[in-house]
Amino acid sequence: MRLEAATSSGPKGNPLMANPSIAAIDVGTTKVCTIVAEVASQRELRILGVGVGPSAGLSKGMVDNIHAAIEAISSSVERAERASGTRIMSAHVGIAGPHVSSMNSRGIVAIADPRNPITEADIHRALESARIVNVPNNREVLHVLPRYYVVDGQDHVVDPQGMYGSRLDVETHVVTSSTAAMNNLVQCVEGAGVRVDSLVLEPLASAEAVVDSEELQQGVALIDIGGGTTDLCVYVNGAVVHTAVLPVGGTHMTRDLVVALRVPQPAAERAKREYGHAIPSLVDEAEEVEVDAFGSDGRKMVSRRLMAEVLQARTEEMLELVLAEIRRGADPEMLSAGVVITGGAASLPGIDILAEEVLSLPARIGRPRHLAGLSDILHDPAYATSVGLLRWSLKEQAIMFRSTPGPIAPLGGLLKRVAHLMRVVLPQ
Ligand SMILES: Nc1ncnc2c1ncn2[C@@H]1O[C@H](COP(=O)(O)OP(=O)(O)OP(=O)(O)O)[C@@H](O)[C@H]1O
Ligand SMILES: [Mg+2]
Incomplete structure (x- = not known):
C-alpha cells in the first residue's frame, strides 16, 4: 500500500533527501513517462529516476478507457519509483486533446490608493478579473497566462509591481478545457495512487524544456x-x-x-x-x-x-x-x-x-537540455513534455512564492506551501 500524504515540512522532515523532489507524468497517446527529479536550484534539475511504458486507453490525447489508462500509468509510476528509490505521492500532469481551447482576455482593476505603488496583490486581482471569461458550464479554466500589463494607459508594461497608477489592466491568454476530460485524466492518475499537483497544457510544458x-x-x-x-x-x-x-x-x-x-x-x-x-x-x-x-x-x-x-x-x-x-x-x-x-x-x-x-x-x-543525473534517455524530443512539466512546475512555484499578497506571507500559509513542495516524493 502507498503511504499517506507526507506531512514533512522540508528537508529536515525528510532526512534522506538533501533537496526537495518533484515528479511529473506525461500521459501521452503512445507512451506514459514518469520522472522524479531533485531540485538542485531554481533552474537545475537532477533526474533521480524515469519510468517509461506504452500507453493504453488514450486516443487523440484523451482518455477513452479508464481501466487501461490506470494500468499504463501505474506501470510507468512503479518503474520511476523503482529507478529512483522513492514513493511518488503526487505529480504534475500534462493535459492535451482537441477539447482544449484558448482565448485572449483582459482583466481590469482600480488601484485603491494611487499614492502607493502597485503591489503583487493588485496584480493578482487583475489576473483574477481576466479569469472571469464566458466559459460554458462544462468547461474549466486551466491557465491564465499574463501577456503584458497596462498602467494608466501606458502599454506593454512587463512587470507593474512598484509602479504608480490608478488603473491596472492585464492582457492574458486563457486556456480552457473540457471538465469531463480533465476529470477523466485526474481519475486515471489518482487511480494509479498519485495525487495531481497541477494539470499543465502539454505544449506549454514542452516549450519550457526546449525553447x-x-x-x-x-x-x-x-x-x-x-x-x-x-x-x-x-x-x-x-x-x-x-x-x-x-x-x-x-x-x-x-x-x-x-x-x-x-x-x-x-x-x-x-x-x-x-x-x-x-x-x-x-x-x-x-x-x-x-x-x-x-x-x-x-x-x-x-x-x-x-x-x-x-x-x-x-x-x-x-x-x-x-x-x-x-x-x-x-x-x-x-x-x-x-x-x-x-x-x-x-x-x-x-x-x-x-x-x-x-x-x-x-x-x-528541440531536445531537452541542461539535465543532470540519470537523464540520458531524456535528451530525445519525445521527452520534451515530461521534462517541461518539471520545469513549468518550478517556474509556477517561483511565481506562487513571489505573488503572495502583502509584503510578508503569513507563516502558516508559507509553511503549507513549503510542505506542498516537499511532500511530492518520499524515499522508499
Ligand atoms: N525516428 C522516428 N521517426 C519518425 N517518427 C518517430 C520516430 N521516433 C518516434 N516517432 C513517432 O513519435 C510518435 C510518438 O511521439 P511522442 O512520444 O511524443 O507521443 P506521445 O507523447 O505519446 O503522444 P501525444 O503527445 O500525441 O499524446 C509516434 O507516432 C512514433 O512513431
Ligand atoms: Mg506528447
Missing part, C-alpha cells in the same frame, strides 16, 4: 508532434499569444504507411522509425528495405523513396494545419526565431527541412 529565452523574445512557435496530437504554442515578445492541440500525429504517418505498403502496423511503425525520411529527394531512389508484410511470404522489399513520399505528404499536410493555426494567433512574420519542433515525430529525419519549406520560417529540432 530558449531569446527565441521566446524574438517570436517563436513550439510544435510538439506526438503520436495522437500535434500541440502548438505561439510566443510573441516573450508571451504566449496562441495555443492549440490538433488531433493528428505520428500514428497517422504510420497508418498511411500501412495502407501504402500493405504491411502490418508494427512493421510500418518500425520501418518509419528506422528508415523514414521527410524529404524523398534525399533518399537513394534504388534503396529497398525488407519489412514484415501481409500475405503468404510474410516479408517484402519496399522502396525507401516511396516510404519518404508517403511520409512527406502526411507531414506536409500536418504542417499546413499548423501554419493555419499559427496564423490564428499571430502573423508568421512576427516569428523571427521561427519554429522549434519537438515530440517523438520530430525524430523523423528531414522534418525540419520540410517545415522550413512549408512554413517559410527557420526551423530546428
Whole structure:
C-alpha cells in the first residue's frame, strides 16, 4: 500500500533527501513517462529516476478507457519509483486533446490608493478579473497566462509591481478545457495512487524544456508532434499569444504507411522509425528495405523513396494545419526565431527541412537540455513534455512564492506551501 500524504515540512522532515523532489507524468497517446527529479536550484534539475511504458486507453490525447489508462500509468509510476528509490505521492500532469481551447482576455482593476505603488496583490486581482471569461458550464479554466500589463494607459508594461497608477489592466491568454476530460485524466492518475499537483497544457510544458529565452523574445512557435496530437504554442515578445492541440500525429504517418505498403502496423511503425525520411529527394531512389508484410511470404522489399513520399505528404499536410493555426494567433512574420519542433515525430529525419519549406520560417529540432543525473534517455524530443512539466512546475512555484499578497506571507500559509513542495516524493 502507498503511504499517506507526507506531512514533512522540508528537508529536515525528510532526512534522506538533501533537496526537495518533484515528479511529473506525461500521459501521452503512445507512451506514459514518469520522472522524479531533485531540485538542485531554481533552474537545475537532477533526474533521480524515469519510468517509461506504452500507453493504453488514450486516443487523440484523451482518455477513452479508464481501466487501461490506470494500468499504463501505474506501470510507468512503479518503474520511476523503482529507478529512483522513492514513493511518488503526487505529480504534475500534462493535459492535451482537441477539447482544449484558448482565448485572449483582459482583466481590469482600480488601484485603491494611487499614492502607493502597485503591489503583487493588485496584480493578482487583475489576473483574477481576466479569469472571469464566458466559459460554458462544462468547461474549466486551466491557465491564465499574463501577456503584458497596462498602467494608466501606458502599454506593454512587463512587470507593474512598484509602479504608480490608478488603473491596472492585464492582457492574458486563457486556456480552457473540457471538465469531463480533465476529470477523466485526474481519475486515471489518482487511480494509479498519485495525487495531481497541477494539470499543465502539454505544449506549454514542452516549450519550457526546449525553447530558449531569446527565441521566446524574438517570436517563436513550439510544435510538439506526438503520436495522437500535434500541440502548438505561439510566443510573441516573450508571451504566449496562441495555443492549440490538433488531433493528428505520428500514428497517422504510420497508418498511411500501412495502407501504402500493405504491411502490418508494427512493421510500418518500425520501418518509419528506422528508415523514414521527410524529404524523398534525399533518399537513394534504388534503396529497398525488407519489412514484415501481409500475405503468404510474410516479408517484402519496399522502396525507401516511396516510404519518404508517403511520409512527406502526411507531414506536409500536418504542417499546413499548423501554419493555419499559427496564423490564428499571430502573423508568421512576427516569428523571427521561427519554429522549434519537438515530440517523438520530430525524430523523423528531414522534418525540419520540410517545415522550413512549408512554413517559410527557420526551423530546428528541440531536445531537452541542461539535465543532470540519470537523464540520458531524456535528451530525445519525445521527452520534451515530461521534462517541461518539471520545469513549468518550478517556474509556477517561483511565481506562487513571489505573488503572495502583502509584503510578508503569513507563516502558516508559507509553511503549507513549503510542505506542498516537499511532500511530492518520499524515499522508499
Ligand atoms: N525516428 C522516428 N521517426 C519518425 N517518427 C518517430 C520516430 N521516433 C518516434 N516517432 C513517432 O513519435 C510518435 C510518438 O511521439 P511522442 O512520444 O511524443 O507521443 P506521445 O507523447 O505519446 O503522444 P501525444 O503527445 O500525441 O499524446 C509516434 O507516432 C512514433 O512513431
Ligand atoms: Mg506528447
